[in-house]
Amino acid sequence: RHSDGQSLECTLRATLPPGYPFLAPMELYRGDVEVMSPGNLGREASKIVSRAAHVKVSEMHSKAQQNEAVEYLAGLVEWVQ
Numbered sequence: 001r002h003s004d005g006q007s008l009e010c011t012l013r014a015t016l017p018p019g020y021p022f023l024a025p026m027e028l029y030r031g032d033v034e035v036m037s038p039g040n041l042g043r044e045a046s047k048i049v050s051r052a053a054h055v056k057v058s059e060m061h062s063k064a065q066q067n068e069a070v071e072y073l074a075g076l077v078e079w080v081q
Contacts, residue, residue, distance in 0.1 A: 010037035012053075012080055014073060021069040024061040026054070033057055035080060053079070 017023045017031035025031030035049040056079050057072060064070045 008037050008040045010035055010040070010080060012076060014076070021072060022067065024057050024064075024070065025072055026057055026061065033076060 013032075013034045013036065014025050015030075015032040016025055017029035019029065020031070023029040023031070025033050033050065033053045034046075035053050036046050037049075041049065053076060056076060060070055060072055060075050
């Protein structure tokens with residue numbers, strides 16, 4: 001949220017690995033997630049938010065049962081909102 005309480009427009013970019021949704025969009029599996037908000041977040045702030053998105057994916061991955069399809073993208077969209 002912006003300091004005046006307004007929502008910030010942002011872009012969630014995900015590179016999905018082969019085997020998605022059984023494999024998380026993590027670098028380990030040749031996937032990635034990035035959150036950007038041109039004009040609202042600077043480069044360093046975007047890196048910080050993207051790193052937090054990586055942590056969120058890792059948390060979802062660690063809670064998943066083996067061979068369970070996980071709604072990584074839906075979870076990330078909900079987290080960003």
